[in-house]
Amino acid sequence: MMALNPMTPLLDIQDLTIDFRTDEGLVRAVNNVNLKLHAGEVMGLVGESGSGKSATAKAIMRLHPGNALIRQPSRIQLHNGKQPVNVLGLSGRNLRMVRGGLVSMIFQEPMASFAPAIPIGEQIVETICIHLGHDRKEARRIGIELFERVGIPLPEKRFDQYVFELSGGMRQRAMIATALATRPKLLIADEPTTALDVTIQAQVLELMMELREQMGMSILFITHDLGVIGKVADNVSVMRQGKVVEAGAADRVLYQPQHSYTRRLLDALPHIHSLPQPPAQTPAPIVSIDNLSIDYQLAGSGRKGESFSAVRDISLDLPQGQIIGLVGESGSGKTSLGKAILGATPMSQGQVRFHTEAPFTLKAGAKIKRRQVASVAQMVFQDPYSSLNPRLTVRDIIAEPLEAMGLTGSRQETDARVIEVAKRCHLNVDHLRRFPHAFSGGQRQRISIARALICNPQFLVADESVAALDVSIQAEILGLLKELKREYGLTILFISHDLSVIANLCDHVVVMKHGELVEQGSVRKIFTAPEQAYTRRLISAIPLLDQARLDAQVKQQVRA
Amino acid sequence: MLSISSIFRGRAARQTASQDDAYYTAGQFALIKARFMKKTAGLVAGFVLLLMLLMGLFAPFFSPVDPGIDGADESYRRGAPQAVYFWDQNGFSWRPFTYTYVKDQPKTDFAALLQGGGGLAALDKLTSSGALNASSQNKYTVHEDQRRYLQFFVRGWEYSILSIDTLGIDIRWDRHLVGVEQGMIHLMGTDEDGKDVFSRTLHAIWVTISIAIVALIVKLFSSLLVGGVSGYFGGRVDAVLMSITEAVRVIPPIPIYLACAVALAQIDLTPTQRYFAIAVVIGALDFATLGRRLRTHILVERTQDYVLAAQLSGASHMRVIWRHLVPSFGSYIIVDTLINFPYVILAETSLSFLGLGLTEPVNSLGVLLQKAQDPDIQQNMVWQFFPVAVFVALVMAFVFVGDALRDAADPYSERNK
Numbered sequence: 001m002m003a004l005n006p007m008t009p010l011l012d013i014q015d016l017t018i019d020f021r022t023d024e025g026l027v028r029a030v031n032n033v034n035l036k037l038h039a040g041e042v043m044g045l046v047g048e049s050g051s052g053k054s055a056t057a058k059a060i061m062r063l064h065p066g067n068a069l070i071r072q073p074s075r076i077q078l079h080n081g082k083q084p085v086n087v088l089g090l091s092g093r094n095l096r097m098v099r100g101g102l103v104s105m106i107f108q109e110p111m112a113s114f115a116p117a118i119p120i121g122e123q124i125v126e127t128i129c130i131h132l133g134h135d136r137k138e139a140r141r142i143g144i145e146l147f148e149r150v151g152i153p154l155p156e157k158r159f160d161q162y163v164f165e166l167s168g169g170m171r172q173r174a175m176i177a178t179a180l181a182t183r184p185k186l187l188i189a190d191e192p193t194t195a196l197d198v199t200i201q202a203q204v205l206e207l208m209m210e211l212r213e214q215m216g217m218s219i220l221f222i223t224h225d226l227g228v229i230g231k232v233a234d235n236v237s238v239m240r241q242g243k244v245v246e247a248g249a250a251d252r253v254l255y256q257p258q259h260s261y262t263r264r265l266l267d268a269l270p271h272i273h274s275l276p277q278p279p280a281q282t283p284a285p286i287v288s289i290d291n292l293s294i295d296y297q298l299a300g301s302g303r304k305g306e307s308f309s310a311v312r313d314i315s316l317d318l319p320q321g322q323i324i325g326l327v328g329e330s331g332s333g334k335t336s337l338g339k340a341i342l343g344a345t346p347m348s349q350g351q352v353r354f355h356t357e358a359p360f361t362l363k364a365g366a367k368i369k370r371r372q373v374a375s376v377a378q379m380v381f382q383d384p385y386s387s388l389n390p391r392l393t394v395r396d397i398i399a400e401p402l403e404a405m406g407l408t409g410s411r412q413e414t415d416a417r418v419i420e421v422a423k424r425c426h427l428n429v430d431h432l433r434r435f436p437h438a439f440s441g442g443q444r445q446r447i448s449i450a451r452a453l454i455c456n457p458q459f460l461v462a463d464e465s466v467a468a469l470d471v472s473i474q475a476e477i478l479g480l481l482k483e484l485k486r487e488y489g490l491t492i493l494f495i496s497h498d499l500s501v502i503a504n505l506c507d508h509v510v511v512m513k514h515g516e517l518v519e520q521g522s523v524r525k526i527f528t529a530p531e532q533a534y535t536r537r538l539i540s541a542i543p544l545l546d547q548a549r550l551d552a553q554v555k556q557q558v559r560a
Numbered sequence: 561m562l563s564i565s566s567i568f569r570g571r572a573a574r575q576t577a578s579q580d581d582a583y584y585t586a587g588q589f590a591l592i593k594a595r596f597m598k599k600t601a602g603l604v605a606g607f608v609l610l611l612m613l614l615m616g617l618f619a620p621f622f623s624p625v626d627p628g629i630d631g632a633d634e635s636y637r638r639g640a641p642q643a644v645y646f647w648d649q650n651g652f653s654w655r656p657f658t659y660t661y662v663k664d665q666p667k668t669d670f671a672a673l674l675q676g677g678g679g680l681a682a683l684d685k686l687t688s689s690g691a692l693n694a695s696s697q698n699k700y701t702v703h704e705d706q707r708r709y710l711q712f713f714v715r716g717w718e719y720s721i722l723s724i725d726t727l728g729i730d731i732r733w734d735r736h737l738v739g740v741e742q743g744m745i746h747l748m749g750t751d752e753d754g755k756d757v758f759s760r761t762l763h764a765i766w767v768t769i770s771i772a773i774v775a776l777i778v779k780l781f782s783s784l785l786v787g788g789v790s791g792y793f794g795g796r797v798d799a800v801l802m803s804i805t806e807a808v809r810v811i812p813p814i815p816i817y818l819a820c821a822v823a824l825a826q827i828d829l830t831p832t833q834r835y836f837a838i839a840v841v842i843g844a845l846d847f848a849t850l851g852r853r854l855r856t857h858i859l860v861e862r863t864q865d866y867v868l869a870a871q872l873s874g875a876s877h878m879r880v881i882w883r884h885l886v887p888s889f890g891s892y893i894i895v896d897t898l899i900n901f902p903y904v905i906l907a908e909t910s911l912s913f914l915g916l917g918l919t920e921p922v923n924s925l926g927v928l929l930q931k932a933q934d935p936d937i938q939q940n941m942v943w944q945f946f947p948v949a950v951f952v953a954l955v956m957a958f959v960f961v962g963d964a965l966r967d968a969a970d971p972y973s974e975r976n977k
Contacts, residue, residue: 342872374874387865391887401873451869 010079010218011037011060011186017071018055018064029055029068031242037235039185042212042219044233044250046226046265048470052242053222057188060220061099062087078102080185101131104179108191110171114163121147121159124178131182146177150207168330169200173207180211187212188220193228197329198499202541205231224471226265227500227543230254238262254545268471269500269545278507278522285317285355286459286491287341287377292316292350293364294336294515310336312515313349318459320355323485323492325506325523327499327538333515334495338461341493342377343368356458371405378452382464384444388436395432398422398450407455417454425450425480442473449480460484460492466501478505499542503527511535592891595968602964609957612950616765620719622737623759625744627923631717632754633744636663639700641749641943648704658745660706664699714739749943751931761947763923765954771839771924772904776897778843783850784893790851791858792881798855809848816845817911835908835918842907850896857889899962902955909951925951 018030030052037043047053058064060076076087080102087098107113114120121143128139140159147155150173163171172192179187189208193201209232212219221232229236229250236254237247238261246259257263294311311333318324328334339345341352347364354360356376362368378401381387388397398418401407408414419429425446436444445465452460462481466474482505484490496502502509502523509526511518511534519532530536596602615622625631633639642658718734739745748758790801820841824834861867862885870884905925912918912926920927928947931937937944 344868344872370871371874374872379869379872381865381869383865387869389866389870389884389888392883400870400875404870404873404875404879448869451873 008079008084009036009077010039010041011035011220012075012077012079012084013056013060014073014075014077016056016059016074016076018052018059018074019069019071020055020065021067021069026069029242030059033239033242033244035237035244035247037186037218037220039218040212040216041235042209042221042233044229044236045220045222045239046224046229046236047239048224048472050241051239053239054190056239057105057190057220057222060087060186060188061103061105062090062095063099063105078186097131100127100184101182102184103186103188104182104184105188105190106172106175106179106192108194110168110175110195111163113175114171116163118162119160120163120166120174121161124159124174124181127178127181143177143181146181147174150174150177150180150211151203152177168196169203172196172200172204176204176207176211180215183215184217186218186220188222190222191224192221194223194225197497199329199537199541201228202543205543208232224265225543226254227269227545230545231543238265264472264475266545268475268504275503275524275527276507278524282508283319283321286320287318287493288353288355289314289316289318289337289341290351290353292337292340292352293348294333294340294345295348310515311340314512314515314517315350316510316517316520318491318493319508320458320491321485321489322507323481323494323505325502325509326493326495326512327497327502327509328512329497329538331514332512334512335463336515337512338379338463338493338495342379342461343370343373344379354459374401374405375407375455376457377459377461378455378457380445380448380452380460380462380465382467384441384448384468385436387448388444390436393433393435394422394427394439394447397436397447398432398454400451401455405455418450421450421454424453424484440473441469442476445469445473445477446480449477449484453484458489458491460490461495462492463495464497465494467496467498474501481505499527499538511538592965592968596964599964599968601960602968605957605960605964608953609961612765612954612957613769615762616769618721619759619762619766620721621733621735623756623762624716624736624738624740625746625756625759626717627755627759627763629753629755629921631744631756631759633746633750633756634754636661636700636744636746636750637754638752638941639663639746639750639754642746644710644747650704650707653707653709655709657707657709658740660703660708660743662701662703664701708740708742708745710745711739711741712737748946749941751941751944752936757944757946760923761925761928761950764925764928764947765950767918767923768905768908768925769901771835771908772901774836775839775843775846775904775907776900778840779846779850779900780893780897782844782847783854786847787851787854788858788881788886791855792862792877792885794859802852802855805848805851808845811845813842813845816841835922835924838911839908842904850893850900853896854889854893857892858885861885861888895962895966898958898965901958901962905951905955905958925954 013033013035016030016033016035017028019026020029029050033052033056035043035045035056045053045056055064055068059068059070059074060078064070070088074088077084078087078098085094085098087095090098114123121140124143124146125136125139128134128142129136132139132142134142144155144159147159152158152170152173158166158170158174163174166174176192187208192208193204196204205228208219211217219232221229223229233250235248236250237244238253238259239245240261246253246257246262253262254266257266292311292314293309295307295309297307314337326334326338336345340347341362343352343362347362349364351364352362354362354373354376358372360369360372362373392400395415395418396403398421399414402414402417408417418432422429422432427443427446427450431438436447439447448465466477469477478501481492481494485492494502494506506523508520509523510520511526511532513534519526519530519535521531526535527539530539596606619627625633639661642661644656644658646653646656713735715734716736716739718732720730720732744756746756746758748756748761750756751760786801786805790798817838820838824837827834829837867880867884870880875883908918908924909926909929912924912930918924918927920931925947928944929951932945932948
């Protein structure tokens with residue numbers, strides 16, 4: 001690596017201002033942002049969606065979309081070892097040498113970042129040939145070496161596979177290998193671990209830190225997760241609405257936050273040591289699951305027997321009035337289980353008993369009594385966009401269960417119920433005539449919850465219901481769920497892969513792996529004294545801030 | 561405190577609501593309209609289309625002359641278009657006027673032919689003089705001193721504005737937008753029978769469009785049935801229905817039309833009824849493309865969470881299909897239908913060309929277009945190309961409106977913005 005004056009930053013962003021042309025006029029996405037990144041340093045860029053962090057990162061590689069206007073006197077200076085270049089003034093060949101040569105980027109969704117019809121190795125070979133000028137044979141050798149280095153087992157074999165043949169973690173590793181192929185000085189990582197399971201996330205983070213040590217590169221790490229930042233970053237910049245609201249050394253920002261927004265982000269992290277004591281007696285179950293199995297017929301196989309077992313022989317009691325967290329990595333069968341309880345996925349074995357006022361049982365193979373289920377159990381979905389019919393008004397969406405089942409006598413009665421439920425979910429009742437497109441993700445999720453609540457169910461299944469939301473919005477929705485539990489005695493099965501959300505919300509936790517139940521217990525027990533090795537691995541993989549220092553900080557605040 | 565009625569039915573509140581609110585409460589069609597209004601080409605085409613449709617629908621009112629054989633102007637056969645003026649060398653007039661056009665009688669001296677004792681020499685002389693040529697029959701004299709002033713809302717032949725046979729309703733009227741005091745006005749000339757080309761064209765527009773509407777409605781119904789059932793239920797139902805669709809798709813349409821024409825010839829039908837029957841057959845057999853597209857659309861849409869949400873809300877199959885799924889492709893169907901209009905009109909014209917569709921004396925664009933292929937018309941009566949211009953304008957208008965509407969439709973496609 002070229003010696004660089006330690007005082008000269010590798011990346012120097014000065015007064016970066018970006019406007020976007022939209023139908024509603026100009027929108028300022030990035031407002032006068034200044035960032036300095038030195039060689040070998042990891043800078044965490046934190047913010048929620050729309051904060052301008054991705055727009056900033058893309059501007060460094062000039063990847064911003066065509067409707068973006070970069071305002072004067074913005075400068076993005078990159079030091080390539082000889083003299084600084086202003087990226088914003090580059091074009092053609094010089095720009096291509098910056099992209100992929102000096103700066104590389106890895107993205108959130110590795111699946112979408114690789115061409116699906118070209119073997120992965122081929123895509124890396126192409127990069128190496130262009131930037132380093134090796135022949136194909138040599139490039140292939142380097143590529144396989146890189147695969148080995150990022151910890152992909154059987155690198156020779158994987159090199160010729162297609163992206164869909166690799167698991168999520170492997171894809172992200174391959175992505176990193178591609179990014180590193182040209183030995184960049186700066187790696188921009190845009191939410192590189194957000195789509196990954198927590199154990200895979202830990203591995204990928206560790207890998208990135210290792211590679212940074214070995215190759216001496218700088219990393220601009222974009223994320224919304226302060227826990228991850230605490231693990232990797234030297235310096236942190238917190239962005240909000242296009243502006244940097246707080247910047248400084250990671251230790252200072254995380255443990256002595258100045259800005260209220262940073263504090264709010266920190267509050268969203270789990271506080272494992274202050275988990276509540278479980279109640280002395282577990283309440284009676286409202287739903288009992290007996291020996292439930294779910295098999296999916298594999299696509300394209302007409303014959304019996306070729307099936308995939310998503311859930312295997314699970315028996316579970318869901319205690320009334322509690323929020324039960326259902327945790328597992330992707331593919332563990334947690335969503336299948338949640339849907340099967342509501343009769344939305346056919347069971348192949350077992351039964352689900354509802355201990356409601358009028359008890360009933362869903363049996364495998366029997367016809368589902370949809371209306372019976374609908375009046376006591378409802379679902380809140382993950383995606384607040386696809387779960388609301390865009391062609392109905394909010395009033396109609398919320399009223400749908402009442403109207404579909406003909407539960408109310410008149411329109412006035414329905415309207416009154418809708419208003420009541422909307423208020424309960426803190427929706428503005430003046431906005432009920434609006435269509436979903438007028439609402440943000442968080443508000444949409446409130447609408448979804450209101451729809452679920454309108455026929456006074458006793459049981460809710462919330463499937464990753466906050467996964468698509470920003471941290472601060474997440475906190476609001478979690479608050480609402482807690483409130484509903486407290487005030488109306490609602491039982492909620494909360495499905496999530498995000499352990500910090502589970503820790504903040506749930507009373508009881510169920511851990512699943514590969515369709516089987518691993519462990520269950522109170523949230524305190526699972527997080528502080530897990531019995532199974534798998535649970536321990538999950539818990540230890542959560543990126544957390546140093547609890548002792550956080551506690552000290554709280555004490556300090558109390559004293560002050 | 562908000563009363564329920566003020567929230568849901570507050571028309572007054574709606575008027576005072578801010579512009580933002582208007583956007584947020586805008587339904588699907590309001591949003592499509594808002595976007596459509598931004599497209600100049602679409603707007604212009606829409607205006608032209610609307611104008612033509614109106615003129616077609618109320619053709620008897622807009623036509624100065626009865627297009628049938630009853631209204632044929634025997635004294636002005638093969639007559640050229642008559643121009644309308646406001647002024648000439650005789651002075652200015654606020655009221656537009658035209659002249660008296662008098663057809664020149666061919667100066668065929670049959671007496672001379674007889675007097676000469678007949679014989680081939682005399683006949684030869686007559687034919688070589690050009691008096692019998694088609695072009696010489698088009699000659700006319702304009703009497704500029706005999707102005708014919710245009711009258712508006714004149715009484716003319718009686719026609720029915722609205723007639724529903726089954727209900728016994730038949731509202732008749734005899735007013736027309738324009739006319740002249742004496743004789744007739746032929747804005748676009750006349751054909752060889754003396755029928756007014758302008759009036760025929762206006763009447764043809766609606767005949768053609770109504771046939772297209774019948775064909776498209778039948779097509780839509782069969783597509784919805786096949787595509788909807790196939791997409792919603794999937795699995796084996798889907799496999800069987802799609803196999804049938806593919807089988808129908810590979811049969812070329814022309815032999816089917818031929819077979820239909822022969823079969824229908826056995827039944828005693830008026831030409832128009834016969835053609836409507838063919839339109840029904842065309843529509844019924846043309847479900848393959850749209851049906852397949854709808855199926856794909858539903859296959860995608862039914863996996864959306866909101867459909868599951870509706871099912872979990874206790875909604876029945878029919879409610880899910882009609883309240884949630886059908887509106888999701890409503891805009892698509894409208895756009896597809898509009899874009900398909902010109903193709904159906906083209907099908908009508910090409911069938912007429914093959915002699916399977918409508919034939920003289922029915923007024924349809926296909927019939928008039930077929931007529932325009934006659935060399936006699938091409939050489940001597942170019943004004944009979946007027947229906948061609950109208951046809952091109954109509955098809956273009958449909959294409960432009962359809963295009964603009966397709967771009968404007970489904971504003972929710974950008975739902976993640």
